Amino acid sequence: MFASAETITGTVTNKTTNKPAAGDDVVLIRLQQGMQESTRTKTDAKGRFTLDVPDPGLHLVRVTHDKANYFRPAPPGTQSVEIEVFNAAAKVQGVSGEADVMRIQSDESGNGLRVVENFFVKNESTPPRTQFGERPFEFYLPPGAVVEGSAALAPGGMPVQASPMPLGDPNHFAFIFPIRPGETRFQVTYRLPYNGSFRFTPKVLMTTDTVAIMMPKSMTFKPGASAPYSPVTEETTAQTFVARNVTPAQPLEFTVSGNGQLPRDQQQANQQDGANGATGADTAAQSGGGTAATDTRPGGGLGNPIDPQGTNDPWAKYKWWILGALGLAMASGAGVMLKGNTSQTTAPLAVGTGVIGGNSLLASLKEELFAVETDRLQGRLGEKEYAEQKAALEIVLRRALARNERGSSASDGTGPVV
Structure with a gap:
């Protein structure tokens, strides 16, 4: 039975002018077997829109404003979304x-x-x-x-x-x-x-x-x-x-x-744990475990950055990415997303065509969990926003993993069924 909302309503606001964005194209994209356009509409004079949701599953809502695209994830059960857009120019001061x-x-x-x-x-x-x-x-x-x-x-x-x-x-x-x-x-x-x-x-x-x-x-x-x-x-x-x-x-x-490889063993283990159903929070906890005396990972022992935005120390913000395990997770995770796809000619996201294949859905969900954890650690997400986004992503990830296991047991084991 289709348990998702039958429609998604929303409002698009132009944050350059702080006014409703009227006449923008709004598209519902289905994230299964590639990115497929499901339904589309336009915003009204007050920036409002309604999209029909004809099928269950994970979707993206895409709004095009001044030829640039803006996205919001729409997990199953999403009823409304708020999307911010901006006026665009070829070169922008700042x-x-x-x-x-x-x-x-x-x-x-x-x-x-x-x-x-x-x-x-x-x-x-x-x-x-x-x-x-x-x-x-x-x-x-x-x-x-x-x-x-x-x-x-x-x-x-x-x-x-x-x-x-x-x-x-x-x-x-x-x-x-x-x-x-x-x-x-x-x-x-x-x-x-x-x-x-x-x-x-x-x-x-x-x-x-x-x-x-x-x-x-x-x-x-x-x-x-x-x-x-x-x-x-x-x-x-x-x-x-x-x-x-x-x-x-x-x-x-x-x-x-000279020759040498950067240590990745700990992070690869964490990635495998994620593939077995660990949440972004679990993986972040594993990555951040240990003490300064015992943790030998790149960035191990640094602890939580005192100045995550780099206000006082310009280097502080990049310790997290360059030396910290979450940074390595992002780098290696994006590589996982791209494996096997380098021969494909894929139009860039900015011009409005699909860029995430169906086989990359699990990797994309895990990467979004890492991104949510990183934003929380760097102070970009409040506790309420963090809890809401993490809970929604975990639900979708668990559903995708369950479907993957069912598909694998019913097939010859050649790949996930997502």
Whole structure:
């Protein structure tokens, strides 16, 4: 029996003008066997809409305003949603780089480097607007980089596949993804040819608060003569070097040599626990367990950040992501989402087509739980919002896991039935 609400009502507010968003397209997207459009409508003069819900399951509500898309999850039983949108422009004052974080290690053969690079972009525009056009976020990769996976995370959203678009000059790319007010994160995983030494010449295209390089202790880091890197002094099983308040003209070159892999055993165990039904809170508790004397994970022993937003210490916020287990969970989890999908040509989320395949639903739900936990730890979610969002996601995750087990027992075990 269909237990979900038969309709979803909602209101769309333009937070640039603080007025109702009239005439915006609203679409209900069904998250099963890919992202499929279910029903659509438009907002009325007061920004209100009603969507028919013809089938049970997990849905997304998508609103398009000024060609940029805004999403809200709609788990089974959702009756109403409130969605905020913003006016958009190709370039918006107040957009800058929060951090460029590179995690570098050699592969087991020693003939290649594997790099996971995360870009944190903040939009502090006043009044708030979305930066969106032909190339909302541009970046460079090292020569010879072969992209293996990529993802984007909008403020308050879940990680989704978003393919970088090559631009005219070599190694120059852009994510066609809206930079909404708040913090947007991009992740690119790539491989580099390696003969025991590699010279990186990072190039930031906007003023960036922090550039960080994380690598195994068994490898050697040598900064360029004018590069402003300094080591992070926390005792961890990895080494990290940072440059702060970086401008586009600033030299950032460095050379890495030697071989080694970053420790991931603890996080992989946590990911497996999540696959067996652990909640985001359970996994976060496992990741944060132990004492400063016994915890040898990257970032272990740091405890809860005293200044999670980095108000007093610009580095504090990124300890969580770069050194902390939740940061590693996000990086590895997005990689799980993208495995097997690198050969697919998927339109970016910003232009309104599906980017989360059916086989990635469980991974997406677990990543959203991690995101909720992270937002709570960083003070972005109040206790009431945290409890509501976590409870809704846990219900959907349990249902998906139960269906997966039933499907696996009824099939030949070749894959989940979600």
